[in-house]
Amino acid sequence: METAADFVQHSGGVIGASWLTIALPLLGAAILLLGGRRTDRWGHLLGVAMSLASFVVAVLVFFELLGFGADQRRRVVELYDFLPSGSLHVEMGLLLDPLSISFVLLITGVGSLIHIYSIGYMAHDPGRRRFFAYLNLFVAAMLLLVLADNYLGLYIGWEGVGLASYLLIGFWQHKPSAAAAAKKAFIVNRVGDMGLALGIFVVFTTFGTIAFNQVLPAAHGASEGTLTLIGLALLLGACGKSAQLPLQSWLLDAMEGPTPVSALIHAATMVTAGVYLVVRSGPIFEAAPTAQLVVTIVGVATLLAGAIIGTAKDDIKKALAGSTMSQIGYMMLAAGLGPVGYAFAIAHLIAHGFFKASMFLGAGSVMHAMNDEVDMRKFGGLASVMKITWITFGLGYLAIIGFPLLSGYWTKDGIIETAMEHNPILGWLAVIGAGITGFYMSRLFFMTFHGRRRWDADAHPHESPAVMTWPLIILSIGSVFGGGFLIVGNRFMEFLAPAVGRPEEMPSFHPFSLTGLVTLALVAVGVAYAWMRYGRSEVPAVAPRGSFLTTFARRDLYGDALNEALFMRPGQWLTRLAVFFDNRGVDGLVNGLAALVGGTSGRLRRIQTGYVRSYALSIFFGAALLVGAWFVVGNL
Amino acid sequence: MPWLSILMGVPVVGALAVAAVPKGSDKLAKQLTLGVSLVVLVLTLAMAAQFDRSGARYQFSEVHDWIPSFGVHYAVAVDGIALVLIALAVVLVPIVVLASWHDADRPEAKRSVKTYFALILVLEAMMIGVFAATDVFLFYVFFEAMLIPMYFMIGSYGGAQRSYAAVKFLLYSLFGGLLMLVAVIALYAIAAKGTFLQPELLGAIKDPTTQKWLFLGFFIAFAVKAPVWPFHTWLPDAAAQAPAGAAVLLVGVLDKVGTYGMLRFCLELFPDAAKFFTPLILTLSVIGIVYGAIVAIGQTDMKRLIAYTSISHFGFITMGVFAMSADAGAGATLYMVNHGFSTGALFLLAGFLINRRGSQYIADYGGVQKVAPVLAGTFLVAGLSSLSLPGLSTFVSEFLVLIGTFENYVVPAVIALSGMVLAAVYILWMYQRMMGGPVQESVKALPDLNLREKFVVAPLIALLVVFGFFPKPLLDVVNPAVHQTLTTVHAPQFTPAIPVTAEKKGAGQ
Amino acid sequence: MGETITFWVLAVVSVAAAFGLVFSRKAVYSALMLGVVMLSLAVLYAVQDAPFLAVVQIIVYTGAVMMLFLFVLMLVGVDSSDSLVETIKGQRFWAIIAGLGFAVLLAAGIGNAVVGEPAGLAEAVKADGGNVPALARLIFTRYVFAFEVTSALLITAALGAMVLAHRERTAPKPTQKDLARARFLGDHPTPLPGPGTYARHNAIDMPALLPDGSVSELSVNRYIARYDVERGRLPENPRLAQALRNVAKGPATEQPKVVRAVAEEPEARVPADDRPPVSQAAGLPAEGRTEGPVEEEGK
């Protein structure tokens, strides 16, 4: 078992300067936000430069880390004394280990590509500078999330990315739908954050510290009940950020943001933070099997729910969002399986980062070409006019459905097989999910790029500029080879082991296992069915009403309706009641008291008749009483 | 050097000077006020720089007899808690002065401009005095005297319903103040020490029943001031009717006297009673947190909304004060300061909006972000600080309060956590309605912040951000004082269930 | 013995007079009753070794103060008698109860107190050789400050009385020209007709006959007419008697407008809003009195 001694204090070298990865994009964001319109002309370039610089630092750190022996790869960089309070003493520091550096590379790498892509995508938007500022802010917050060496730092990054996500979803504030979606995303995330905060509280009261390198080695010492509580609380946080059931509803609305945002935040990086949290807190979950079980259940439920939603959406971005939910469900499932699944979870996460970013950017490219149209029923036959987009999107598509030897094949099948060994029910559900994935991704692909052209009259699709296509190409290379590179020969597992623990036996990959074959067959069936319905035959321009199931999927499994019925309506009612109670009840009581006093004195003042003789009478009576009293008292 | 007397004297002299400015030269009065308040700020910083964090608890102490026959002293001194609160007050005053530059001189109002600014300075002196007083009687005098300038600031410079609000504010406060006066006198009489000096009265009341009654006398006064649910209904009225600057001082500083008093007097003078009443007060706090937030969601008037958010935040502060743990105590003190900055910024920005548009109703705005991005952006930052976004200083304090409460009282802390979500709802919904969406016709010509207003908001936001990432300077000052307080109360030391070996991080090297 | 007789006589007289003071309908009677009480008390002072006070009582009280009362009574009008009907509910009942209670309590208390024989003032005044010098010594030595203060009080009172009784002139004093103009603008440029010449009883209470043979009601003073009506001393001629009755009944009949315009109270010209609101209601009967005749003229 790991101990605190495994963590190495580090100060010098590139690792010592790893804080630059966070500071540079933060600086960029600050300059762009405070600089105002003066920075409009070169703002986007600064944003890209900061992101790239961060990436360069990350790569250098990565190589320096590789230079150490496997056991020496957990480096803690102390930054400063953050929160010295009575019993809570938080020192802010960065934890660099294989797990965090994987994330850092993904975030800065994919992030930089998306920055570059955005130069083209946002070229004509008056708020481009602001957009890059927010993107830089996001990168900084996300890096803090994965690099922090304690739960509080993680929490700061966690809410920081939430803020960036809020700002970017609502980037086009003038659209009421965007403003509402941004608010919804933030609030739903806050529900999750509440769980995360609660988890941190329990961690602190249990261990007296919230630093990873002190809590995690000691985790096994706590009672299982406490650990389960921590696990479930952290899971609630993870569900919020990663759009897992039951906090999934914000992700689909979040597609109101500009497409690069959907690619970076709502596909490749931020939404995977939940997986990072579960993997990072591995020792806690490993000692709490109940919490682990719940994680896997949530994962499977979400992967199916996301897939089902994906089948019915005509909005290309929402369909992709459904698939994101689903893929993160796979990662959650893997993360809930313990050390044996962690590597697959992270590998799938990285692979997904590539191919989903590639597809989202591809979708953005399509929208760019089609006057920001998102309805796939108005696409079709784009393959011929947008060759690069078609090919890169196609590669991403093949990767996600698990086409043999592409990224998704390695990572997803790894998850399915591990789950199958762990719990056949979960495994088979995951297989079914893979089959549905095959169907809905094919549907999306065929509806967009193949079949008859169903464009609007004024649509003149064209290939996007190079600044947009190059990132697509690079990302698609990643989506083709990334998975294989990581999984073949257990390369990634060995790399991650020092950070997340080594499973008892390294999983060996069987290319032609029964599960794999069944999965492939199911995917093939899904693809074929999609080809029949959407590739070969006519796609109606207006969505048919469809069965109950279709409606069910189209309405996001009634998630919004449920939220509305369970929380929003009663909430509104409660609010009105509380306002009424405050005005009439509490304040009414006070004002009533005042009115009572006022009324009483209003009556009492009638005694003041204005007749001097009445007053004289009362004076005289008083005098007589006094005399009487004097006698009584005097005689006593 | 009698630092504290100088700190109080400068604004008083300044107020007299401002009042003596000839009629018609309002600008001179304003500049003079700003100058005086900046001098006070500089003096305070100079004093704070000499504060010895590891020294005696009370520093810069001055004790003079005032009414010797009753043992009343002019006694002032500061510990860490008082110091940061005085700093809060003197930082806010120049900002408020700058923000209220044109608030008092609307021509139709026909009110004396210089009087308004003189009142601000008088109030500043009293705010310093109330935090610095170590004599219970002197504290009471400042506590009540503070009402007078604020009464006039609301009553003659406020909105349409100003006299209702001012009278309500005054009556509520007087009600609490009188109970406190009774308790102060009873404390003097029962303790029979012949002095009102707070340090000498510590532990003077032994009898538990007496402690409870006296505690209640003090607590209700502070609860009205703070305000704790259900004594809160004066605040929305007062804050909504007061001019924005006065509202900042009212909610930002004056109300802190309530929570400060709980920490300094209720807890230290009556430790046993405080422990006895803790469950009740925590319940009230939690109700305040949730209730204030829910009612805030339902408001249509932004100043009232901000006032209700403050009720929610004060719930956190009282919870922190009575959670009896070092973290929660430090958090509560920090919360008082940060809330001053955060709500101050919100109120001032709301004031700017109201000055521009002439309405405080949320429904009268829409799409402001498009026409006045800087205004909207700063409003968002202030709002985010109100919902305790990490990276802004309010988060640090809220986190400390919650985690500190969680150490001793799990259930209240968990319920209070829901305040986080509700805070997001009320702030972001307000932001969405006012700043998002299509631009409303009436705000199309809304000007963005001018230079003066940027100077008003910038320091507040800078403070929020700096202390959000680097709260250590404040915490270092506050921690010893909180520790002392808890020692007086005999609060138990927190011990984790499974203490991790106290090795430093990375001990393996 | 002599003192006892004096006391009992004067006690009965003064209590009876006091009751008379309270219960007589006419204020003048009350004033006279008060004079009786004061005189009795003056005698009682004298009996009790206070000759100086007795004299002061007679000179200051009975002489000056009582005269002042009577003077004011004359000013206000002696001819009306007060109604003794109580208007405030329960006032009289409770007043009597309280008075009785007070008297009984006080008397009982004093009656129960054990008092020895009076010490007498002979000792006290012996050194100065008499009551007056002894009082003088005290007043001008020990109580000189109080005495001086009373002088200030008296001056203030005198000033106050003057200020209060002073009538502010709100309009410029009418000049000869104004008077003449007012007179010739009015109904009666000429002097009012004198009383009748065929006097049998009293010349000034006989209405005059105008050259056309009609009776002039303007020729008789109202107070005199009323006096005649009340005493039944009306002339036998029914026309003249009717005229006198009219004069007595109608207030200030036919005072020519010219004359009234000059002689009318200045407050009649005070703008209405300067007066307290309710005084308008209180002033209503007075206005009715002055306006009445104008209406009659119209008829």
Place this chain on the structure above:
Amino acid sequence: MTTHYLVLSALLFAIGAVGVLVRRNAIVVFMCVELMLNACNLAFVTFARQHGNLQGQIIAFFVMIVAAAEVVVGLAIIVTIFRTRRSASVDDANLLKY
């Protein structure tokens, strides 16, 4: 004997007080007040003799002076009121109410 004087004084005082309460004519009310003052003076004089001390007479003397001043001012007020209201009833001067 002293007791008799005091009882007489008390009686006169009570009668005066009742008069103040039941009469409406301001001048009569004033007279009743004077009666009460005189009753007090009688008591002072009686006590002066009882104790053999001139100070009782002194105060009675001052009471007379003050009473004279009071009458002067009071009557002036009555005259003023009468002039504007044509009434000397204390009940008519009842504006200062509620």
